[in-house]
Amino acid sequence: EPEVTQTPSHQVTQMGQEVILRCVPISNHLYFYWYRQILGQKVEFLVSFYNNEISEKSEIFDDQFSVERPDGSNFTLKIRSTKLEDSAMYFCASSGLDGELFFGEGSRLTVL
Amino acid sequence: GENVEQHPSTLSVQEGDSAVIKCTYSDSASNYFPWYKQELGKGPQLIIDIRSNVGEKKDQRIAVTLNKTAKHFSLHITETQPEDSAVYFCAASTGGYQKVTFGTGTKLQVIP
Numbered sequence: 595e596p597e598v599t600q601t602p603s604h605q606v607t608q609m610g611q612e613v614i615l616r617c618v619p620i621s622n623h624l625y626f627y628w629y630r631q632i633l634g635q636k637v638e639f640l641v642s643f644y645n646n647e648i649s650e651k652s653e654i655f656d657d658q659f660s661v662e663r664p665d666g667s668n669f670t671l672k673i674r675s676t677k678l679e680d681s682a683m684y685f686c687a688s689s690g691l692d693g694e695l696f697f698g699e700g701s702r703l704t705v706l
Numbered sequence: 707g708e709n710v711e712q713h714p715s716t717l718s719v720q721e722g723d724s725a726v727i728k729c730t731y732s733d734s735a736s737n738y739f740p741w742y743k744q745e746l747g748k749g750p751q752l753i754i755d756i757r758s759n760v761g762e763k764k765d766q767r768i769a770v771t772l773n774k775t776a777k778h779f780s781l782h783i784t785e786t787q788p789e790d791s792a793v794y795f796c797a798a799s800t801g802g803y804q805k806v807t808f809g810t811g812t813k814l815q816v817i818p
Contacts (some may be wrong), residue, residue: 598749625803637742637750637795637808650805685749693738693802697749 596620598698600686606678608703615671615701617686626669627687627695628661630654637685643669676705708733710798712809720817725783727812729796732777736798739772739779740806744793753794754781757801786816 599618599693607613619626628640628701640651660672669688673680683702709732719725731739737758742750756763756770756779762768769782783790796809 627805636810639805639807642803642805644803652805655749686818687749689803691802693799693806694752694755695740695750695806696740697751699747699749 596696597697598686598688600684600698601647602701603699604665604702604704606706609678609705610675613673613676613680613703614686615673615686616701617671617698618667619669619671619686620687620696621667623688623690623696624693625649625666625689625693626663627689628671629685629687631685631700633682640671640684646666676703678705681705708736708798708800708807710796710807710809712796712812714812715810716813716815718815718817719786721786721788723786725781725786725790725814725816727781727794727796727814729763729779729781729798730777731779731798731807733798733800734774734777735800738799738806739770739802740797740799741768741770741781742795742797742808744795744811746792754786783814786814788816788818790814791816 626643631637641651658674665690683700686698712729740755743753744750772779795814797806801804
């Protein structure tokens with residue numbers, strides 16, 4: 595069964611450092627997303643991406659965040675200067691035209 | 707924007723009993739209502755969804771109901787088993803590739 599894969603599974607970084615989280619969406623999907631889940635809380639939408647541009651972004655997705663699809667298979671989330679409050683589980687998801695989301699296993703980010 | 711409320715936050719049932727989780731949403735334009743199961747350390751996994759042109763959908767031991775007038779939707783799990791223990795999230799979307807707004811989650815514990 596096709597799946598969304600994410601790397602790394604866990605990253606520990608110092609406050610102020612740049613972090614890149616990587617995702618390989620399902621190959622025939624056209625829509626890509628990043629969601630975030632702070633420990634014990636609900637899953638929150640960050641950004642959606644279609645046709646090589648951002649479709650929608652939430653208030654959380656400020657200027658410190660960016661997304662890119664550099665090579666037609668990977669989909670990345672970059673946090674330019676991490677803050678303590680960026681510590682969370684970051685989930686990549688992809689969907690086809692029906693909107694059914696398939697999530698990856700997540701990347702846990704710990705900012706010290 | 708959309709706001710999804712979910713109750714209860716925790717639910718304990720005896721194996722074999724039924725479990726019901728209820729959600730409300732605020733945006734009358736929402737027309738796609740997925741339910742996700744999240745096991746510890748994993749990403750959300752779609753277990754069932756319902757679209758606004760139907761009032762009820764069933765898949766083996768799982769059923770969802772939707773009342774668009776009241777903006778309520780519910781998940782029913784019958785004959786619960788220990789492997790049903792997880793966190794369940796309801797969600798709402800205006801469909802297609804639009805973002806999915808999650809509820810706050812219900813931690814279900816099935817006691818053997």
